[in-house]
Amino acid sequence: MDRFYITTPIYYPNAKPHIGTAYSTVMADILQRYHKLFGRETYFITGTDEHGQKIQKAAEDRGMNPLTHCDEMAENYKMAWKHMEIKYDHFFRTTDEWHKRAVQSALQKLWDKGEIYSDTYEGWYSVSEEIFYTDKEVIDGKSPSGREVTRIKEKNYFFKMSKYQQQLIDYINDNPGFICPDVRKNEVLGFLKQPLGDLCISRPKSRLSWGVELPFDTEYVCYVWFDALLNYATAVGYEQKGKEQEFERWWSSENAGAHHILGKDILTTHAVYWPTMLMALGVKMPKKLFAHGWILNKDNNKMSKSTGDLATPKDFSDLIGVEPLRYFLASEIHFGNDAPVSIEIIVNKINNDLANNIGNLLSRSTNLIAKYFDGQCPGESDTDESTKKLITLAENTAAKVQDRIESFDPSRALEAVIHLLNEANRFLEEKAPWTTAKTNTTQAGKDLYSAIEVLRISAILLRPVLPEKMAELLNRIGCKKRSFEDAKKWGLTPSGTHMEKGQPLFPRVEMPENA
Ligand code: MSP
Numbered sequence: 001m002d003r004f005y006i007t008t009p010i011y012y013p014n015a016k017p018h019i020g021t022a023y024s025t026v027m028a029d030i031l032q033r034y035h036k037l038f039g040r041e042t043y044f045i046t047g048t049d050e051h052g053q054k055i056q057k058a059a060e061d062r063g064m065n066p067l068t069h070c071d072e073m074a075e076n077y078k079m080a081w082k083h084m085e086i087k088y089d090h091f092f093r094t095t096d097e098w099h100k101r102a103v104q105s106a107l108q109k110l111w112d113k114g115e116i117y118s119d120t121y122e123g124w125y126s127v128s129e130e131i132f133y134t135d136k137e138v139i140d141g142k143s144p145s146g147r148e149v150t151r152i153k154e155k156n157y158f159f160k161m162s163k164y165q166q167q168l169i170d171y172i173n174d175n176p177g178f179i180c181p182d183v184r185k186n187e188v189l190g191f192l193k194q195p196l197g198d199l200c201i202s203r204p205k206s207r208l209s210w211g212v213e214l215p216f217d218t219e220y221v222c223y224v225w226f227d228a229l230l231n232y233a234t235a236v237g238y239e240q241k242g243k244e245q246e247f248e249r250w251w252s253s254e255n256a257g258a259h260h261i262l263g264k265d266i267l268t269t270h271a272v273y274w275p276t277m278l279m280a281l282g283v284k285m286p287k288k289l290f291a292h293g294w295i296l297n298k299d300n301n302k303m304s305k306s307t308g309d310l311a312t313p314k315d316f317s318d319l320i321g322v323e324p325l326r327y328f329l330a331s332e333i334h335f336g337n338d339a340p341v342s343i344e345i346i347v348n349k350i351n352n353d354l355a356n357n358i359g360n361l362l363s364r365s366t367n368l369i370a371k372y373f374d375g376q377c378p379g380e381s382d383t384d385e386s387t388k389k390l391i392t393l394a395e396n397t398a399a400k401v402q403d404r405i406e407s408f409d410p411s412r413a414l415e416a417v418i419h420l421l422n423e424a425n426r427f428l429e430e431k432a433p434w435t436t437a438k439t440n441t442t443q444a445g446k447d448l449y450s451a452i453e454v455l456r457i458s459a460i461l462l463r464p465v466l467p468e469k470m471a472e473l474l475n476r477i478g479c480k481k482r483s484f485e486d487a488k489k490w491g492l493t494p495s496g497t498h499m500e501k502g503q504p505l506f507p508r509v510e511m512p513e514n515a
Contacts, residue, residue, distance in 0.1 A: 003249065003256040004035040004042045007232050009266060010049040010092055013073030014058035017080035019341070020263070020295055020303055022313040026329050027292065027410065028261045029086045033464030034405040034413075037484050043250050045235045046081065047092025048074045052130050052224030053203075056210040066210045070095060084313055085322060085467055092235050094212075094227055102239035103227050104215040106281060107201075109239075110159065111216045115280045118217075121156045121200050124149040130224045131269075132200050145265070157202035157220065164276040165196040171275065177288060179271050180408060181336040184264060184291040188271045199273060201226045229274045232258055233283065257287030264291040265302070290408050293338035300340060316346065320509050323466040324350045330465050331414040347509050354506035357421045358458065362473060364428060365451040366501040368444070372437045377452060377478070377497040378445025381490070387450055390427050391490045393420055394457050398487040401461050417461050424454035452477055452493055460487035469505060476500040 008028045011021050025046055032044040049055075050070040059069035074093055081088065092099070110116045124133040126143040127150070133143055143149050169192050172178055172185060179185040202220040203211060211221030230238070236250040236258075237243030250256050262270050270289050278285060294302040303311065317325045325346075332349050333339040369375060381387050397420045404413035428451055433444035456479050459470040463482070474482060478497035486492055 002040045003253075004032065004040045004259065005236065005250045005256060006032050006035075006042065006044050006259045006261065007235075008046040009262050010047040010094065010228055010231055011077060012052075012054060013048045013050055013070050013077070014054050016073070016076050017313065018303070019311050019313055019316060022080065022084055023295055023329055023333075024261055024263060024292065025081055025086055026084055026326050027335065029084075029088070030326065030330050030410060030464050031259075031261070031405065031408070033087070033467070034401075034410075037460075037464055038402055038405075039484060042089075043236065044088045045090045045092050045232075046077075046086070046088050047090075047231065047235075048077055048094070049224065049228040049231075050074075050093055050095045051211040051221070051227055053127050053208050053210075054130060054224075056208060057127070059210075067095060080313055083317070083322060084326065090235060092231050094231060098240060099231065099234045100212045100227075102234040103212045103222060103230050105239040106230055107212075107222060107226075108215045110280055113280070115160050115163075116157050116201065116216075117160070118155060118157050120153065121158075122153040123151075125152050134197065152207075154204055154207070156200045156204070157214065157217070158198040159201045159226070159277065159280070161199040161273065161276045162196045164279045165192060167279055168192065168272065168275055171285065172271075175285075178285065179267075180288060180290045183336075184267055184271070184289075188267065191268065191272065196272070199223075199226075199276075225269050225273060226277070229269065229277065232260060232274075232286070233278075238283070252284045257284070259288045259290065260286055261290050261292065264293055267291050288408070290335070292335055293333070295333070296338055296340045298340070298342060303341070319343065319512065320346060320350050323469045324354055324506065324509075327354065327414070327462075327465050330410045331418075332411070334411045335408060343512065347511050350506070350509050353418050355504070355508045357418060357425060358455070358462075358473075359504055359506035361421060361425050361428070361451060362455055362476070362505055363501070364434075365448050365455065366476060366499050368433055368437060369448055369452075369499045370501045372441055373445060373448075375499050375501075377493055377495060377499050378449050379495045380446065381450045381453065382443070382446040386427060386430060387446070390423060390450055390454065393423055394454055395488060395490055397457060398461060398484060402484075414462070414465065417458050420454060421458055424451055427451070449493070449495075452499070453490055456493055457487045457490075460484070472502075473505060476502055 006028050008024045028044060032042045036042045056066055059066040062069060078091055124138050126147045128147045129143060133149060137144055138149055172189060179188055201223045202214055203223060205219055205221055208221060212227050214220040214222060237247035251258060260270060275285055297303045328346050328349055397416050400416040401413045431447040433447045437444035455477055459473045460482050463470040477499055
């Protein structure tokens with residue numbers, strides 16, 4: 001059986017979770033839930049990236065010891081993800097002792113193999129990005145993304161990254177699905193047209209003490225990105241005695257492999273540093289790096305901690321609810337693209353797709369079944385042309401969803417389900433069971449049965465996005481068999497099943513007055 005290992009970036013605990021970090025995490029959660037629905041074994045990790053100057057400074061500013069600061073912040077992340085119904089298998093913290101030991105062991109390996117050397121470094125450093133820049137890269141005294149840089153000169157240790165430049169280019173060209181979407185792959189290949197430098201992987205303790213100590217020079221700690229990227233492998237057992245099988249199981253075996261979800265702003269570290277580190281360590285490449293776009297604010301800038309306009313997941317979920325927010329993030333934003341997000345856009349999307357579409361279909365059909373059929377699901381579907389068309393569409397939707405999820409295209413997967421629901425609403429409009437029920441209950445019963453079947457199939461297919469809401473829907477229509485196979489078949493609701501009409505599943509959301 002295929003195994004699906006998926007990761008989010010591990011977040012800097014220098015600020016609380018916001019809608020941007022929630023986006024990476026919700027998307028990874030949804031993808032893993034779909035793969036689970038398709039019958040795969042999955043493993044999903046997220047966590048916090050706790051070392052480095054930025055965190056040391058954030059703790060200092062609060063007059064706290066860095067670990068106490070991180071303990072508190074990691075809890076904020078855990079709480080936020082719980083609130084967003086994220087089901088991770090492990091919450092990763094780079095300050096965990098076992099991870100630090102594994103990082104040291106990887107560093108020692110590279111040192112022993114001659115992949116690391118010491119030299120004097122002179123150049124620019126951006127604290128907020130924790131990245132070094134050369135003179136050429138610095139534009140008007142700022143980093144390429146406009147962050148403050150400072151000049152430094154010091155002895156440091158370097159990883160021979162440049163040595164792997166051609167090997168990396170070849171790997172990317174030979175494995176077209178490795179970096180996605182294509183625009184990001186091309187960006188990386190463009191970056192690799194320039195000679196690649198070596199990577200400074202140390203910080204002198206005199207400047208920064210908050211990190212993993214280098215095993216071959218105790219005056220230094222390890223560069224935070226080097227420590228952080230390794231989390232993806234150490235989380236599933238890399239460089240830990242007794243965990244070799246686990247590592248094989250999730251990382252190296254033929255039918256396993258890592259899928260990294262990341263934002264496009266951290267593409268170079270993931271698509272250049274990380275693969276070359278793995279090449280030097282002799283470890284298999286991850287299966288996929290998927291770089292998503294940004295959620296933009298009203299000025300069309302990246303919503304971020306530093307611009308101060310960050311909105312927390314709770315700001316959004318208080319207005320529309322947690323699961324509708326998950327749905328919104330996965331459906332409105334084409335995975336890979338940037339997207340402006342405003343209250344108006346959210347409210348329209350939720351009302352159209354959830355309240356007016358699925359919610360409406362559910363309340364119409366269960367109300368009519370309560371009124372004319374005493375709450376018992378009527379027999380079976382009609383055999384006329386429009387019903388046949390609806391059945392074919394419904395039976396093919398599961399395959400479309402699977403295909404699109406496997407291509408990392410969740411918004412189009414959801415589009416397929418919404419299309420089915422739209423067609424079912426149109427079908428009911430055409431059949432008007434609310435009218436026929438008065439004169440021909442048998443006919444009305446057949447049409448309502450078709451509506452219930454569409455709801456059943458759609459709810460199974462939407463569960464990874466709307467777990468509780470769809471469980472509630474399936475309960476109301478008495479559906480107990482909820483496997484992916486059940487979503488491929490028409491006619492599984494037994495006649496006479498009790499249907500419960502309840503409160504609206506997705507109440508319409510009103511625009512707040514001050515929006
Ligand atoms: N700690 C590093 C990652 C190390 S992974 C080995 C880091 N952390 S971060 O806290 O800055 O969060 C990064 C993630 O949040 C990225 O995937 C980034 O793209 C995402 N987002 C932050 N703001 C965002 C938006 N406005 N929109 C979408 N995602 C954004 O980088």
